[in-house]
Each structure stands twice: as C-alpha cells, then as structure tokens.
Amino acid sequence: MATRSPAEDLELVSKNRCFDGFVFKYQHISRVLGGVTMRFNIFLPLSAIGPSGQNGAIKVPVLYFLSGLTCTEDNMITKSGAIKYLSEEGIALVTPDTSPRNAGVEGEDDSWDLGTGAGFYIDAVTDKWARHYKMYSYIAEELPALINNNFNVGGHGALVLAMRNPGRYRSVSAFAPICNPCECELGQKAFAAYLGNDKSLWEKYDACCLVKEYKGPNLNILLDQGSDDQFLKQGSLLPDHFMAAAENNKECVKIDNHLHPSFDHSYWFVQTFMENHIRFHAKYLKN
Template sequence: GCNIEGEDESWDFGTGAGFYVDATEDPWKTNYRMYSYIKDELPKLINANFPTDPERMSIFGHSMGGHGALILALKNPGKYKSVSAFAPICNPIQCEWGKKALGGYLGSDVSKWEAYDATQLVKSYPNSHLDILIDQGKDDQFLSAGQLLPDNFIAACTEQKIPVVFRLQQASCFCSPYFFIATFINDHIKHHAKYLNA
C-alpha cells in the first residue's frame, strides 16, 4: 500500500482494487496511477530487461485485471495486437463495484468514468483491427450479482463490428479462479500467439 488512510478498509477499493485508473481525486491521485504504469512504465521496464519487440505486444487479465486489459487495449488503438480476459468487469459505470471505485478515484463526474469503461470505449473505437477473447464461468457469483455485465460489452462490440469471442464456460468445477484460468489459459496463449507471430 501507499500508507493512505483508509486504503485497506475495503477489499473492493484502495489497496485491493485500484481499477487500472489514473486517479484524479485526493488522496489517491499521487499514487493510484495504475493505468499509466501498465501503459508506459511496465513496458519500458520489460523492454529494457528482456529480448522483446515493443511493436508486438498483447494484453491479458482476470476480473478487475480483465477490465484493465480491455480498457488499455481500447484506449490505445494499435498498441496491443490482441487482448483477452477471464471474467472481466465489462461495464463498471453500471455496476456497484465500478461506481464505488470510479467515484472514489475520479470524482462524481460520470463522463470521467466513461474513459475507463470498456463498454463505453468500444463505442468510439476506430476501425483498427482488434480481436477480443473472453472466457466467463457460468456459475461465477459476480456474474450473477450483476458486477461483470459482459452482455453489455458484447452488444457494443457487435454494434461496432469489433470481433469478440465470448465463451460462457458451463463446468461447475470453477470455484477457484486458479482452476478456471488453468483450464483455458492455453487457448488465450494461442489467441495471442496468432497475432504476435503474424
């Protein structure tokens, strides 16, 4: 944590949930800048220390990290060759998690929240090529609680003619994100390899 008063009080805000935004509100705005970290700082660090090609990157995430992967790809057309996610938060301005986090980090102006909402961002995504793969467990408690809202994202992608493969996985054994991800991670690696090797 950043030793900010209250940052450890809730699992869905603060240390446990930065929501991949660049916060604009006190006391978060100095340290809670995960969007810029993932977009700028982390790639520089990786490229400086590993034999990578900065022109060929993809991005992936799970749950809130899936939200982060989607918004990073959609806010930066052409930067990422592909994007995939497991159980992403797809429309945070419409769910309680998102309203709490985005309001706390960005203030009460909902138009600022839209800049970090994949469903809103896809509506203005340019005609750049981007293929999206999403796996979602059917029995995910957060899906049934209305926190993930993939249907809203799929509808927006369909309207914009952006290819999205959404797979609602039926198996009931995915009580742990570890087993869910371990079961389908090879498909995600192949998805990214298809574009990174092109």
C-alpha cells in the first residue's frame, strides 16, 4: 500500500527521528479558524511510514493530546516521554496547538487564561472572538480530516469532545482537567468572554454537565490528579464534581480516578503517569 504524500496545504516545518518513528511538525492555514496559520506535531511509527519511507506502510491508530492553558503544540510531545510507549505500541500521536495565534484579536496576548494559549477548545460566539476562536470545530472536525487525508492513520482523545461525539473516540483520559468550568472562576471568565451569557451554551462545554447526559458506547475514562496541584487547591479543577456527576450515569461511563499525593500540575506530573495513559489507550485502540 502506498503512503500518501502530505498535500500541498500541509507545510513540513521539521522532521526528527525518535525511537522507532519520526516526529514531524507541520503548519497549515486553518479555514475553520478564519485563515490563521496553525501548527501541530505528529509522531508516526515506522509502520505508518513504510520501510522505504514510501511503500509498505500500514494504517495505525491515532491518539490526540489536547494540552492545557498556556501550552503550545510542543509541551506534551517534548516533555512527556510518551514516544517510547507510542513507539512500542505502534500508535500515532497528534499534538495540536491550544488556540489560534497572531489572529489579530484586540488584547489576545494580554492574559494567560484568555486568548492566545487559552482557546478552551470551544467555538466562540461573541463578536470579538467568533471569527477565529473555533477550537472545538478545529479539533473535532478540521484537524482530524486533515490528518486522516494525509497520513496512514485510522480511528481517532478529551472529555468534552468524547462525550459530545459518542462512538467517535474509543477512549479518553485526562491529566488534572478543569472538570466543571461553569462552577469555577477560571472557566467562568473564559466562557463569558467566548460564549456570552447563555448558560445553556456553557453547559455544552462542561464535562460535569455532559457526563450526566452521555448516551452511547461505553466510555472508559482514565483520570489522574496530583494532590499538590495549585489549580486543584484554588478550586479550578473540581474533580469531585465530575465523579459525583458520573455516579448518576454509571451504566454508560466508567471512571478510573487516581489522586497522587505530592504531585502538582506540571509536566513532571504528566511524565510520571504518561506510560499508564498510553497503555490504557492502546488497549482500546488496538482492539
């Protein structure tokens, strides 16, 4: 089977061998995000590339990692140590950016928790943000289509995306997520700015609201949280709200929840438990 060559709308920025595969960085102009140039990294195991780089490639499962506030497409893939395990399992990884950049929205760079680096994976509807801040549609539609059309990957990970798209994702896991944005200051600030005052729209991006109503193929969620996480302590994450909400939907959602003493919110925490997450996804993606 011949490998498709990435289309002209994908521009290769860099390519580096790592374990039994290559990490590629691409950029492309996003239609959904109003013409902003977006970057992503993709790790492809050698099996998805083929021995000669051209021929004999096979389709491999693909994992999407959605980074948190302030991150770029690079944080996870460079700091998590994930590639060893992805390489062993023969799974591809896509790490998108967390927001548009240089979109030209007034004040987009002023605040760490709004605008650049803080897209919250939602489709903004307010006049100021609506043109470029459509990260939900970018992650749910445009990017997977681009990936599926250009690389030897098949199949398609985050709490909101998985629950709003039953059957689309086989597994979902999270490190220290904001579980209930409607109920914390951090989420309220962003939702008010991007979505306006319609609280029913807020609920469509809130994992606690969605988990109660999810119907579809059984969803297994792995959730790791550090006990010394500064954002947990300030009440921004609220994993207890998520666990309580999920209790009401036990027939469809099963959560494997771990609280780790003395770990914080950093990539030191993420790298410690990354192997568990890759193995967890491999179990679902490879069956």
